[in-house]
Amino acid sequence: xxxxxxxxxxxxxxxxxxxxxxxxxxxxxxxxxxxxxxxxxxxxxxxxxxxxxxxxxxxxxxxxxxxxxxxxxxxxxxxxxxxxxxxxxxxxxxxxxxxxxxxxxxxxxxxxxxxxxxxxxxxxxxxxxxxxxxxxxxxxxxxxxxxxxxxxxxxxxxxxxxxxxxxxxxxxxxxxxxxxxxxxxxxxxxxxxxxxxxxxxxxxxxxxxxxxxxxxxxxxxxxxxxxxxxxx
Amino acid sequence: xxxxxxxxxxxxxxxxxxxxxxxxxxxxxxxxxxxxxxxxxxxxxxxxxxxxxxxxxxxxxxxxxxxxxxxxxxxxxxxxxxxxxxxxxxxxxxxxxxxxxxxxxxxxxxxxxxxxxxxxxxxxxxxxxxxxxxxxxxxxxxxxxxxxxxxxxxxxxxxxxxxxxxxxxxxxxxxxxxxxxxxxxxxxxxxxxxxxxxxxxxxxxxxxxxxxxxxxxxxxxxxxxxxxxxxx
Numbered sequence: 181x182x183x184x185x186x187x188x189x190x191x192x193x194x195x196x197x198x199x200x201x202x203x204x205x206x207x208x209x210x211x212x213x214x215x216x217x218x219x220x221x222x223x224x225x226x227x228x229x230x231x232x233x234x235x236x237x238x239x240x241x242x243x244x245x246x247x248x249x250x251x252x253x254x255x256x257x258x259x260x261x262x263x264x265x266x267x268x269x270x271x272x273x274x275x276x277x278x279x280x281x282x283x284x285x286x287x288x289x290x291x292x293x294x295x296x297x298x299x300x301x302x303x304x305x306x307x308x309x310x311x312x313x314x315x316x317x318x319x320x321x322x323x324x325x326x327x328x329x330x331x332x333x334x335x336x337x338x339x340x341x342x343x344x345x346x347x348x349x350x351x352x353x354x355x356x357x358x359x360x361x362x363x364x365x366x367x368x369x370x371x372x373x374x375x376x377x378x379x380x381x382x383x384x385x386x387x388x389x390x391x392x393x394x395x396x397x398x399x400x401x402x403x404x405x406x407x408x409x410x411x412x
Numbered sequence: 413x414x415x416x417x418x419x420x421x422x423x424x425x426x427x428x429x430x431x432x433x434x435x436x437x438x439x440x441x442x443x444x445x446x447x448x449x450x451x452x453x454x455x456x457x458x459x460x461x462x463x464x465x466x467x468x469x470x471x472x473x474x475x476x477x478x479x480x481x482x483x484x485x486x487x488x489x490x491x492x493x494x495x496x497x498x499x500x501x502x503x504x505x506x507x508x509x510x511x512x513x514x515x516x517x518x519x520x521x522x523x524x525x526x527x528x529x530x531x532x533x534x535x536x537x538x539x540x541x542x543x544x545x546x547x548x549x550x551x552x553x554x555x556x557x558x559x560x561x562x563x564x565x566x567x568x569x570x571x572x573x574x575x576x577x578x579x580x581x582x583x584x585x586x587x588x589x590x591x592x593x594x595x596x597x598x599x600x601x602x603x604x605x606x607x608x609x610x611x612x613x614x615x616x617x618x619x620x621x622x623x624x625x626x627x628x629x630x631x632x633x634x635x636x637x638x639x640x641x642x643x644x
Contacts, residue, residue: 190615194608198589220591257611272508277606279504286610326617327610350617353610357430359452370613374509374604376426378518378559378585379489381602383422385558385582 185233192230195220197253203246212243262287266325266349268340269332270295270303270310273355277329278306288327292319296336316340320347327351334358341369417465424462427452429485435478444475494519498557498581500572501564502527502535502542505587509561510538520559524551528568548572552579559583566590573601 199219203211213227222230231237237252238244254260265288267274274293277283283290294313295301303310311319313332319325320343328344330337330352337356344352345365352369354360360369431451435443445459454462463469466488469481486492497520499506506525509515515522526545527533535542543551545564551557552575560576562569562584569588576584577597584601586592592601 187616191608191612193615194605194611195591197611198608199591256615258614259611263614263617272504272511276504276508280606282607282610285607286614288610288614327613351613353613359427359431368613368616370609370616372604372606372609373426374512375514375517376423376430377602377604378514378520379426379429379491380423381583381585381600382490382495382518382520382559383425383488384419384600384602385495 189230189233192220192222193253193257196227196230197250197257197259200244200246200250200253204250209246210243211246211249213238215243257287259285259287262289263326264289264291264323265327265329266291266316266319267293267329267331268295268313268316268344269330269336270297270300270305271331274329274331275305277331290329291323291325294319313340317343317347320344320349325349327353329353329355330360331355341367421462421465424452424454425485425489428459428462429482429489429491432476432478432482432485436482441478442475443478443481447475489519491517491519494521495558496521496523496555497559497561498523498548498551499525499561499563500527500545500548500576501562501568502529502532502537503563506561506563507537509563522561523555523557526551545572549575549579552576552581557581559585561585561587562592563587573599 196216199216200211213224213231216222216227217224220227228236234252234256237249265283267277267290270293278290290306290308293305293308293310294316295310296313300310301312320328324347326349328349328351330340330344332340334356337354337358338360341352341354341360341362345362345367350367352360352362352367354369354371355374357373357375359371362369428448431448432443445456445463448454448459449456452459460468466484469476469484497515499509499522502525510522522538522540525537525540525542526548527542528545532542533544552560558581560581560583562572562576564572566588569586569590570592573584573586573592573594577594577599582599584592584594584599586601586603587606589605589607591603594601
């Protein structure tokens with residue numbers, strides 16, 4: 181399916197899903213393409229066009245049943261069937277992704293975690309034991325994870341990705357600052373690049389006001405009572 | 413500056429910066445628009461056009477001096493001057509962002525963190541004390557943070573964003589699953605939406621191989637020796 185649909189459409193699907201899911205949880209049972217368009221900042225014709233890529237989900241003039249739409253989107257997004265994933269690099273980001281529950285929300289079941297740090301190898305995180313990164317290739321060859329989460333240091337990113345691609349991993353969720361070279365492979369790479377996102381934000385905001393302040397923040401903070409109120 | 417330049421150009425700047433910085437650290441002192449284009453998947457004319465938005469950084473036919481280019485990009489991205497930020501919601505994601513060092517890399521100095529959990533209020537993370545979220549408005553009115561990192565639960569996202577916008581916070585880095593409504597305000601919102609990113613990846617990969625496996629993964633794992641090798 182995904183091969184025939186443009187990546188721009190695919191990129192909009194999670195937003196539809198998220199919004200329709202929130203309608204369902206509010207008990208709203210019907211939504212029109214106009215309402216969807218307005219809530220998500222698309223045009224109504226774009227919504228109809230997007231949905232027509234998957235055979236259309238509604239009846240002309242009737243709008244969509246939210247539960248049917250949600251289930252159909254979940255199906256297209258492969259959330260129910262799910263897929264198997266591994267994590268390479270068990271730093272604080274990987275652990276916070278676990279805590280956050282993003283994997284289960286997206287239908288990814290983490291089968292194994294890998295790290296090179298002997299301190300971390302053998303630890304149990306969630307219900308998964310951290311394995312030695314030296315076993316990554318053997319594991320992937322045998323258990324065919326579909327997705328790998330790359331949370332290792334940038335210096336190890338490309339060499340790890342090379343192993344993953346060689347083993348037939350189909351998708352790499354890349355949290356490193358490195359742009360993974362994946363030309364010629366069938367592996368899809370989705371970059372998170374958090375620093376790029378924050379830099380973009382900082383670049384979009386006007387010049388700072390703090391230049392006008394004469395006293396350093398630390399001194400001003402010390403003068404004011406923003407005391408911890410922990411023990412109330 | 414940012415107002416005149418399209419958001420598509422701004423979104424490419426961190427990628428230029430990241431790549432040029434890696435050239436500098438390899439001791440490479442010159443790069444052409446062709447080389448930049450090839451490395452980053454743009455066209456050479458796009459590179460030249462992007463740079464011309466900022467007055468151009470090189471001499472025709474000569475390429476760019478990498479250190480000058482890096483410093484100029486850092487200046488445009490406001491990395492040196494930096495800005496003041498606050499974090500709302502001190503869960504594991506906020507803590508991993510701290511550990512990761514993304515704020516200092518992007519020139520954002522975190523002035524305060526906020527949470528509603530009495531267990532967290534008063535704790536020191538990095539060199540910042542977690543304050544009661546009830547003080548957020550007062551703090552922002554007084555200390556004018558430019559950027560706020562929204563890592564609170566989705567249910568509190570819009571109401572927190574409303575406070576931040578009312579207090580003149582110029583940029584919101586949104587990690588919640590909610591699409592913040594910021595129309596009519598001067599506040600820029602940059603959404604991370606990690607689940608959308610992972611769903612997009614899963615949607616782009618072909619159907620799973622594991623359907624062919626007859627034995628559940630847990631049983632197959634138990635049969636194989638992927639023993640923790642922690643104490644070697």
